[in-house]
Amino acid sequence: MKKIVLVSLTLALLAALAAGPAQAYSYTFADNTLVEAYQHGRPSTAHGYTGWFDVVGTPSKFNTLGADLVNGHLLIYSNWSPARDRTEGAYTADLFISVAGSSQPYDYAIRLDGWGQGNVYENPDFFTSNDLFRRSDDIYGGKYENNGVKDVPVWASDRHPQDKVDVDWYGSTRRPDAYKGATFEADIDLTGLDLGNDWYFVWGTGTCANDTIVGHYHACPIPGDFFLFGSGLLGLAAYGWRKRDLLDSRS
Ligand SMILES: [Ca+2]
Numbered sequence: 001m002k003k004i005v006l007v008s009l010t011l012a013l014l015a016a017l018a019a020g021p022a023q024a025y026s027y028t029f030a031d032n033t034l035v036e037a038y039q040h041g042r043p044s045t046a047h048g049y050t051g052w053f054d055v056v057g058t059p060s061k062f063n064t065l066g067a068d069l070v071n072g073h074l075l076i077y078s079n080w081s082p083a084r085d086r087t088e089g090a091y092t093a094d095l096f097i098s099v100a101g102s103s104q105p106y107d108y109a110i111r112l113d114g115w116g117q118g119n120v121y122e123n124p125d126f127f128t129s130n131d132l133f134r135r136s137d138d139i140y141g142g143k144y145e146n147n148g149v150k151d152v153p154v155w156a157s158d159r160h161p162q163d164k165v166d167v168d169w170y171g172s173t174r175r176p177d178a179y180k181g182a183t184f185e186a187d188i189d190l191t192g193l194d195l196g197n198d199w200y201f202v203w204g205t206g207t208c209a210n211d212t213i214v215g216h217y218h219a220c221p222i223p224g225d226f227f228l229f230g231s232g233l234l235g236l237a238a239y240g241w242r243k244r245d246l247l248d249s250r251s
């Protein structure tokens with residue numbers, strides 16, 4: 001009887017190990033990030049735009065609502081149109097990713113606009129929205145405030161890609177209910193990048209950084225935890241089995 005319990009536990013553990021780490025993990029990033037409104041390279045004092053905002057300018061054009069991570073794909077829900085170009089005054093911002101523990105400010109920039117979509121720049125130098133718009137009369141988002149105030153990176157300055165990932169933009173069909181208000185969804189396949197289990201992203205929406213979203217992904221539990229947990233169960237079962245054997249031998 002005891003052996004049957006032990007064998008069952010062992011089989012369950014082996015089945016769990018064979019299944020491997022969860023593949024369909026999902027993670028949600030709300031957009032809680034504010035940007036400081038700037039004009040002529042200084043915090044703006046223009047009417048209505050003094051201080052910190054989720055969106056600078058028209059929300060129907062610039063609002064990013066949130067993001068999900070599903071099967072290693074980052075899905076960003078936004079009103080930013082992938083068709084926007086120079087005539088609108090700004091380009092689609094590059095997506096910047098920082099691996100935890102890395103000495104680089106950012107380890108990757110991924111281009112999301114149509115011309116070089118999916119191009120990956122490693123350890124990129126970058127322009128901020130302040131670099132690109134400091135002479136502009138437009139009011140734009142210059143700095144963001146997560147983990148201390150920082151400039152918003154929006155554009156890898158060296159456009160020679162080292163890698164390429166799949167990027168797709170979708171219209172209204174795929175959005176989950178929480179993001180029904182978004183006009184577009186950018187689907188960025190991150191599975192080919194070496195990100196580990198702990199990384200950050202920042203996306204300024206457009207090169208004007210009128211809305212900026214920041215997300216921190218930290219995976220748990222990892223397969224090693226499953227193994228320790230399973231080993232602990234086996235240990236407890238073995239302990240109980242031996243203890244009962246001792247008691248049986250005395251009676
Ligand atoms: Ca925001």
Ligand SMILES: [Ca+2]
Pocket residue numbers: 031054055063064065211
């Ligand atoms: Ca927003």
